[in-house]
Amino acid sequence: MWVIQDIRWTATVLFVLTGLMVVALGGTVWAPAGEDDWLAAMMQAVLIEQANEGPFWGTFAPYIAQLEIVRGYLLNEDTASVYAAMNRLMDMLEQRENGIQPEVANRLFDYCYLVTPAEYHDVSRHIDRFIEHQYGQPIS
DSSP: OHHHHHHHHHHHHHHHHHHHHHHHTTOOOSSOOOTTHHHHHHHHHHHHHHHTSTTOTTTTHHHHHHHHHHHHHHHTTOHHHHHHHHHHHHHHHHTTGGGOOHHHHHHHHHHHHHHSOGGGSOHHHHHHHHHHHHHSSOOO
16 A cells, blocks of 8 residues: 555656646746737847947937836736837837947837737838838838
8 A cells, every 4th residue: 555655656746846847948838928028029139239239338228218118008008008109119210319220220120020019019110111121212
């Protein structure tokens, strides 16, 4: 009888340890992904560009602040304000505010199109930019 109890205990311990290892190593996640994962991805992209900016620290501070504003609206489920704040970020990128390099601004602008849900920003801005890039002239 004690052998069966030892086997059950050992099997339970191994099952729990296996589950912990799967979660720790990035396996299956049981909780659904949050809706603001796109915002975390956008913030990460800006932080990476900031890390690469070299001696001019602070150039990306207004962009990070703008994404924090977006986060606040997103947490309050204020879709209209998220839309306006994300489009303000797009304006900042298009105008290269705070002296960011054009290549970096373009890269972040394009990445925004990839990760941000359409309900939260003006997708036509990206399409117009794509057409202009492809054909060398703005559409009328």
